[in-house]
Amino acid sequence: MAKEEDDDNLPDKDAAKEFYAKYEPKEIIGRGISSTVRRCIEKETGHEFAAKIIDLSQESQDGVDTHIMRDATRQEIQILRMVAGHPYIIELQDVFESETFIFLVFELCKNGELFDYLTSVVTLSEKKTRYIMRQVLEGVRHVHSKNIVHRDLKPENILLDDQLNVKITDFGFAKVLNDGEKLFELCGTPGYLAPETLKANMFEDAPGYGKEVDIWACGVIMFTLLVGCPPFWHRKQMVMLRNIMEGRYSFTSPEWADISEDPKDLIRRLLVVEPSERIDVHESLMHPFFNTVAIKSGGFNARAKIRLAFVVVRAAVRLRRLPHTSARAVALVDALRDPYTMRALRKVIDGCAFRVYGHWVKKGEGQNRAALFENMPKTELKSLYVSNLSR
Structure with missing residues (x-):
């Protein structure tokens, strides 16, 4: 395994020989208070998984009762096994438990949260x-x-x-x-x-x-x-x-x-x-x-296909004659007064906010993009909106 700058955080291999014999840990893809999640490769098949490594050492828990943590983890494992086999629930692949670490191997979800x-x-x-x-x-x-x-x-x-x-x-x-x-x-x-x-x-x-x-x-x-x-x-x-x-x-x-x-x-x-x-x-x-409407297959109907083609062409011609909504100018006075109420501008504003901050404030706390602007003066907000609109 290639050495990484954070490889010193890996547990002693003697503590979980079975895990290291079967899997090769790779880069860190997530962290918790007492756990680290790494992408790992199953050596025999080459398949990718996510390994959650839970640290039960006394030094790392800052006073947390590790016996309680171990019992809670075992209870979670039991529940994961009870709900296993469903396509929309994470699959627990393997479990390895030592005196100071528990390894939980899950299917890898590459698109994240x-x-x-x-x-x-x-x-x-x-x-x-x-x-x-x-x-x-x-x-x-x-x-x-x-x-x-x-x-x-x-x-x-x-x-x-x-x-x-x-x-x-x-x-x-x-x-x-x-x-x-x-x-x-x-x-x-x-x-x-x-x-x-x-x-x-x-x-x-x-x-x-x-x-x-x-x-x-x-x-x-x-x-x-x-x-x-x-x-x-x-x-x-x-x-x-x-x-x-x-x-x-x-x-x-x-x-x-x-x-x-x-x-x-x-x-x-x-x-x-x-x-x-x-x-x-x-x-x-x-x-x-x-509720979704299922389209029944009734075989090929040439007359219906031709009729549908005429309707599509007629609709396309009419659409070309309509003024395109995105080509309409947005009055600057309206944009300054209340830009967020304008449908054409909301995505622009939200996109800019997300590019600046990269997240919604804090995960699990104030998940509201509006909070990003609560402490900004109105004049500063208007300048931000106008500069984004002019791009």
Whole structure:
């Protein structure tokens, strides 16, 4: 294996002889508080995988109980094996455990996190959102069929493979539920927490929560995919949590003017404060948003083909006679007054912001591009917009 500048961080090979005998670790592709993820090659087949190397040494944990970490990792492995075999859930290939390290070998998802993909494209079309959300919900349905709740669904925990297919990952907070069991621990990511999760932590008489919290998280993810920012985000976390508790969000931003009614209706049904009234995963997949019209094959019909060709030619001629919308000049006074409300400018503004910052503020915290400009004077903002428009 070629030496890298960070190879000193690799664990002692004597601690996991089986892993090193079977796999050849390559470059680092991810880091966690106590883990490193490396691309690795299976020596016998040449296939690529992702190896998550969890460090259980006392020196690296800063007071964290390594026994608890080991038990939590074993529980995650058990759950991963319970949900294995589904096309939209990450596949655990191998496990190697030593006294100080645990090696988890997963399938490699070369397109990385859905979060990073969304950052690069700003927003997804309804068609692409339908494609992603159908797979997410299919994966969640499989997880729930095993009486497991994920508890931390978010774009960072959804990977994309070579064909941009979904792979739900990170089952560290997942829990197997007994019949009728309710949970009370506060875990997950603030912007994706369901109201009942917050209530279970705040009120002694709260009834707890169950698998419905994953459905709420799917609603937050779907909202975010369509317009590029989550529904409940606020720079003051207490305000954000209050908005979640009250289910306070809106479709009034300029981006929503271009979104049809079906996805809005599904989001309304996913983001219902009362979990007993929230749509379940089966009903979600049957929603009109996911309905597609199948084209039946009825053999070759020459007359129909010719008629269709005439219609296409006629439509093309008419389109050429129409003034092209992109050729219309944008009034400078309108662009200065409120550029973000103008559909033609939104992608330009978002694209510039993403190129400057490279991310949405901070992963898992304020995932809202609007926050990037909150502390800039209006005169400075206008100068930025005008300079970008003139390019």
